[in-house]
Amino acid sequence: MQTSTVELVLNADLNEDKEHVLWYKSKKFLIGVCVVATACVATGISLAVISANNTAHETHRAEVRASMSTPVAGTSWTLEAWGYKDEVKDDNYMVVVDMFDTSKSTIEKYQDEGHFVICYISAGTLESWRPDANTFPDSVLGLAMEDWAGEKWFDISKIFELEELMEPRFQMARDKGCQGIENDNVDCFINKCVSGMDKVDLTGYQLNYNKWLADTAHKYGMISSLKNAGDLVYQLVDWFDMVIVEECANYNECGLYKPFTQQNKGIFSVEYKTSSTAAKCSEAKEEFIRRKWNSDSTWKDCDY
Known part of the structure; x- marks a missing residue:
């Protein structure tokens, strides 16, 4: 059975739509990964800052006590x-x-x-x-x-x-x-x-x-x-x-x-x-x- 010109066009459009959907989903996934990664990096930086501040505070307190x-x-x-x-x-x-x-x-x-x-x-x-x-x-x-x-x-x-x-x-x-x-x-x-x-x-x-x-x-x-x-x-x-x-x-x-x-x-x-x-x-x-x-x-x- 021969495929008509109309069917070829429709199939081409469907394939294009599928590729577009896959591309769109991939883009959303990558954006999500970037958002999560950014949040993780930000959280890590915040925790590191808090830890550094705590360490500095305790070091200062130890120095105060040692001076007495x-x-x-x-x-x-x-x-x-x-x-x-x-x-x-x-x-x-x-x-x-x-x-x-x-x-x-x-x-x-x-x-x-x-x-x-x-x-x-x-x-x-x-x-x-x-x-x-x-x-x-x-x-x-x-x-x-x-x-x-x-x-x-x-x-x-x-x-x-x-x-x-x-x-x-x-x-x-x-x-x-x-x-x-x-x-x-x-x-x-x-x-x-x-x-x-x-x-x-x-x-x-x-x-x-x-x-x-x-x-x-x-x-x-x-x-x-x-x-x-x-x-x-x-x-x-x-x-x-x-x-x-x-x-x-x-x-x-x-x-x-x-x-x-x-x-x-x-x-x-x-x-x-x-x-x-x-x-x-x-x-x-x-x-x-x-x-x-x-x-x-x-x-x-x-x-x-």
Whole structure:
């Protein structure tokens, strides 16, 4: 059968249409590829810029922290973390804040203003309101703290389990820019903290745990402050960089902490009772202790 001229023309038109469609689809595909590629390149550039900015920021923060010296005996300070109200003054070099409750930006602000930032954690108890409280199983907990609702002692005989559970807190402190750690409640050994164990049983565990706390802070580039635990000062003064003490004047225990000032390490003390303030401040000055005292629920500094 012969093909007519009309059919040849129609077939030619159809073939041309198919080629046009294929070309159009190919063009759309190539345009799509280019758009996606451009977007990917732009995203990659944006991510690279963000990464570079973050790196530059962290480098700057590290330089700021490195430029600041470790607090020594006689250093002025502000206590925001606990107790009463206190004011961050320009001439108060050290500032103590709550590690969980204080933002990274606030810590950086204090450092930019020339303050050395110590971050408070309860290293010896579980506070039920903290965001990581559910990571601590009952097996590492001791007895409830007297007069402190929602708080239990750690069973410091479970030191290996506690080390694994506590290390993320040091990582968090490091990431926030804390320059040091105030380790609270590290005197379980003289309290009713673990059922069936007394001071003799617990002292060795306490020493080992406290040394681990200091070593771990140092591992993450921070200094470490002992809190109270006067009976262990001679064994721990070489591990810790300073000490924060509650009511040593009231209990006539300030002499227990003298090994710190003998190494030019700071003793920072607070007194909750306002009686005999002048005498207590005079005594603190003689012993190179930076003391605060309670005045109408506000921390006041002894004059130096």
